[in-house]
Amino acid sequence: MSQSPSVPLTTADGVPLKTSLRRAVRRSKVKAFLLVSPLLLFLGIAFVMPIVEMLWRSVDNPEVSTQLSRTVAALEGWDGESLPGEPVFAALAEDLREGQEARNLGLLSSRLNYEKSGMRSTISRTARRIGRVEPPFREALIEINDTWGELDTWKLIQREATPYTLSYYLAAVDLQLSPTGEIVQVPDHLKVHVGLFWRTFWMSAMITGLTLLLGYPIAFLLTNLPLRHSNLLMILVLLPFWTSLLVRTTTWIAILQSQGVLNDVMVALGVIADEARWQMIHNKAGTIIAMTHILLPFMILPLYSVMKTIPPSYMRAARSLGGKPFLSFRRVYFPLTIPGIAAGGILVFILSIGYYITPALVGGQSGRFITNYIAYHMQTSLNWGLAAAIASILLFVVIVFYMIFNRLIGVDKVKLG
Amino acid sequence: MKRDHKQAGKPVLKLITCAVAGASALGLASVAQAQQTLNIVSWGGAYTMSQQQAYHEPWMEQTGDEIINLDRSGNALAGLRAQSQAGNVTWDLVDMLPADAMIACAEGLIEPLNHDELLADAPDGTPPSEDFVDGALGECFVASIVYSNIVAFNSEMFPEDKQPSTIADVFDLENFPGKRTLLRKPINNLEWALVADGVAPEDVYDVLETEEGIQRAFAKLDTIKDEVIWWEEGAQPPQLLADQEVAFGSAYNGRIFNAMVTEDQPFEIIWDAQVFELDGWVVPTGKLDKVKDYLHFATDTQRLADQAQYISYGPARYSSSDLVSVHAEAGIDMMPHMPTFPPNFATAIQKDDEFWADYNDELTQRFDAWLAQ
Numbered sequence A: 001m002s003q004s005p006s007v008p009l010t011t012a013d014g015v016p017l018k019t020s021l022r023r024a025v026r027r028s029k030v031k032a033f034l035l036v037s038p039l040l041l042f043l044g045i046a047f048v049m050p051i052v053e054m055l056w057r058s059v060d061n062p063e064v065s066t067q068l069s070r071t072v073a074a075l076e077g078w079d080g081e082s083l084p085g086e087p088v089f090a091a092l093a094e095d096l097r098e099g100q101e102a103r104n105l106g107l108l109s110s111r112l113n114y115e116k117s118g119m120r121s122t123i124s125r126t127a128r129r130i131g132r133v134e135p136p137f138r139e140a141l142i143e144i145n146d147t148w149g150e151l152d153t154w155k156l157i158q159r160e161a162t163p164y165t166l167s168y169y170l171a172a173v174d175l176q177l178s179p180t181g182e183i184v185q186v187p188d189h190l191k192v193h194v195g196l197f198w199r200t201f202w203m204s205a206m207i208t209g210l211t212l213l214l215g216y217p218i219a220f221l222l223t224n225l226p227l228r229h230s231n232l233l234m235i236l237v238l239l240p241f242w243t244s245l246l247v248r249t250t251t252w253i254a255i256l257q258s259q260g261v262l263n264d265v266m267v268a269l270g271v272i273a274d275e276a277r278w279q280m281i282h283n284k285a286g287t288i289i290a291m292t293h294i295l296l297p298f299m300i301l302p303l304y305s306v307m308k309t310i311p312p313s314y315m316r317a318a319r320s321l322g323g324k325p326f327l328s329f330r331r332v333y334f335p336l337t338i339p340g341i342a343a344g345g346i347l348v349f350i351l352s353i354g355y356y357i358t359p360a361l362v363g364g365q366s367g368r369f370i371t372n373y374i375a376y377h378m379q380t381s382l383n384w385g386l387a388a389a390i391a392s393i394l395l396f397v398v399i400v401f402y403m404i405f406n407r408l409i410g411v412d413k414v415k416l417g
Numbered sequence B: 001m002k003r004d005h006k007q008a009g010k011p012v013l014k015l016i017t018c019a020v021a022g023a024s025a026l027g028l029a030s031v032a033q034a035q036q037t038l039n040i041v042s043w044g045g046a047y048t049m050s051q052q053q054a055y056h057e058p059w060m061e062q063t064g065d066e067i068i069n070l071d072r073s074g075n076a077l078a079g080l081r082a083q084s085q086a087g088n089v090t091w092d093l094v095d096m097l098p099a100d101a102m103i104a105c106a107e108g109l110i111e112p113l114n115h116d117e118l119l120a121d122a123p124d125g126t127p128p129s130e131d132f133v134d135g136a137l138g139e140c141f142v143a144s145i146v147y148s149n150i151v152a153f154n155s156e157m158f159p160e161d162k163q164p165s166t167i168a169d170v171f172d173l174e175n176f177p178g179k180r181t182l183l184r185k186p187i188n189n190l191e192w193a194l195v196a197d198g199v200a201p202e203d204v205y206d207v208l209e210t211e212e213g214i215q216r217a218f219a220k221l222d223t224i225k226d227e228v229i230w231w232e233e234g235a236q237p238p239q240l241l242a243d244q245e246v247a248f249g250s251a252y253n254g255r256i257f258n259a260m261v262t263e264d265q266p267f268e269i270i271w272d273a274q275v276f277e278l279d280g281w282v283v284p285t286g287k288l289d290k291v292k293d294y295l296h297f298a299t300d301t302q303r304l305a306d307q308a309q310y311i312s313y314g315p316a317r318y319s320s321s322d323l324v325s326v327h328a329e330a331g332i333d334m335m336p337h338m339p340t341f342p343p344n345f346a347t348a349i350q351k352d353d354e355f356w357a358d359y360n361d362e363l364t365q366r367f368d369a370w371l372a373q
Helices: A017-057 A062-067 A069-075 A086-102 A106-115 A119-132 A137-144 A151-159 A167-172 A193-224 A227-242 A245-256 A261-269 A284-307 A312-320 A325-353 A357-362 A370-379 A384-408 B002-009 B011-021 B025-033 B045-063 B073-086 B098-106 B189-196 B201-208 B211-222 B236-242 B253-262 B288-298 B301-307 B353-372
Strands: A175-177 A183-185 B037-041 B066-070 B093-096 B142-154 B180-183 B228-231 B248-252 B267-282
Touching: A017 A384, A062 A069, A062 A106, A069 A086, A069 A151, A086 A119, A086 A137, A106 A119, A106 A151, A106 A167, A106 B098, A106 B353, A119 A137, A119 A151, A119 B353, A167 A175, A167 A384, A193 A227, A193 A284, A193 A325, A193 A370, A193 A384, A227 A284, A245 A261, A245 A284, A245 A357, A284 A325, A284 A357, A312 A325, A325 A384, A357 A370, A370 A384, A370 B073, B037 B073, B037 B288, B045 B066, B045 B253, B045 B288, B045 B301, B073 B093, B073 B098, B093 B098, B093 B288, B098 B267, B098 B353, B142 B236, B142 B253, B142 B301, B180 B236, B189 B201, B189 B211, B189 B267, B201 B211, B201 B353, B211 B353, B228 B236, B236 B248, B236 B253, B248 B253, B253 B267
Parallel strands: B037 B066, B037 B093, B180 B228, B180 B248
Antiparallel strands: A175 A183, B093 B267, B142 B248, B142 B267
């Protein structure tokens, strides 16, 4: 029965075993790949591509270079010291004439209006009359709108002629390019975003802390109660979790508003006077209260799943070795729950950074997040470049937080249930 | 609308039911004749209801078309841009503000309209270009109504002998205490602040063009800042007023009228310095053939007059104003509730679309920074 080593091993149909094995492995690899390929495709289309597109959009700057291509070409070599000459104005007139016919000047005028208020009407007004303009164009265009006679207008066009721009990122952190091309702070009365970034982070941190403070004892109770009671408690945790976000948010409005349930009860009990009702909503407090409640299950569930795996005998052992209750909790039980705290913490923190409906409804003016501005620029101001830049910064910050977290705790220790 | 919707979804079931019952001939007919489906985008609430009753329903009855209402006008420009970038425009007709229509038109998102060819003449033969009010017909835009931004108050919150009546009273915390709710945008608020500070309504935009003017407006707003709750959805101010959360609220006049008439709320409108503007239809690029007939129908003299039976927005045609009569349900005379009613109109400000097209981005940022201080 024994074969000599020089004869290669073969399968029943004579194929060398090595080849056959390789084929089998390859086949199973292809199978595995085919099985996950729908998921990969889905991730690619629904997750990776939008993010790439967002990053691209935050620097993309095609409007000036394509819509005003002749003007930009004519501006090459312009010294920037005095008004450009007649050829540049003639090129501008030609560009605007063409744009007016093709009806595609809208994006260009919006783009320039972001950098310099008034450019929108300058361009649309000029374009409307461009059909009747006669040379010399320089005098004619300045006649229509004296913005064309300003040096800064031309510097702006020259500056924004590049296919990529940093303007959106600068605007997202309250900076701007001065006419001479230096990065400067925007005037104080226009500073919005940096303060909002900080507010978003510290309020998210605070909400995370509060959910931990409230969730830890609940999770502990859930783990240690007899099954009958803990099931009931679990339903109390899960019911709000399953309720629509909007329902919960509007319910908080009904409870907290100054003519709301809570204030009415306190007035009825004589705790506060009718004229001195508390303002608990449409401000920071409203956002913190509502979001803490909404995100609480995201803290309790990971904590619970970790606590469930800690054998009660550990605490008994610690106690029998002489540890006082608090000391045994601190030295034995608490360290074992850290993966749960970490998982709940990062989950709640990242979720709350991304919330925008709840802050918009209950936050008033002081409880809004930077995400409300992303929504605003996406839907109302239509400055998608700026929205993309703010969102990219937010994404970057989340990644940094995640990396720090990974360094400190380690992702492999995290349990999500 | 709801009935037709159901039938379209379950034609077979409906056919059987009809055959068995033998009585629902009308329902059967509407299924059999269904020509096409029109996706019409508008503002929702009482306004969409008025459109539904004044022209959607008569049109559906006449042609068998099905009209689907989409409440997306709040973000119509963003929606049009996104749909056109995706190369799949699903909206057939959009209700839009003229300022947005100007931008959409410049971007080629909507069709230029030849008004005299497309729209119906007035009953006496006046062509549309002469029958619509000033500014109602844009390159790509046809207005259907004139509406107004006003401040209303809850009359129960002030003693009977001391009711507010001017826009300056809104900024007067001493004589008229209580919270105010204002739109969380610089628009209207800056205009009112200047009027309350003594600027004549017709000079408002000239003053706002200057840096001192803007500072003056913000300084005036500063005086009531602590007492303001900022609203963002049109449904909020009537709600806050009804709850007596606020004493004053800026709002669209139709919403307040609706609350007064159909919900019997003790609201009153301060017409002083109302900021009025137009609102109307635009046609997304490539949809003109599909909606041509409907547009002709929905903007004719009778239809616009009909709409004014359901909501207190003035028709954008001169020939319709004479036909404005009484509210369809409450039976009250609509005329005194219209923004264009002469006593209401005396100190009116026409919203300057060009000014806001230029300065909205900057002033909004400034307004937000001011709020955050």
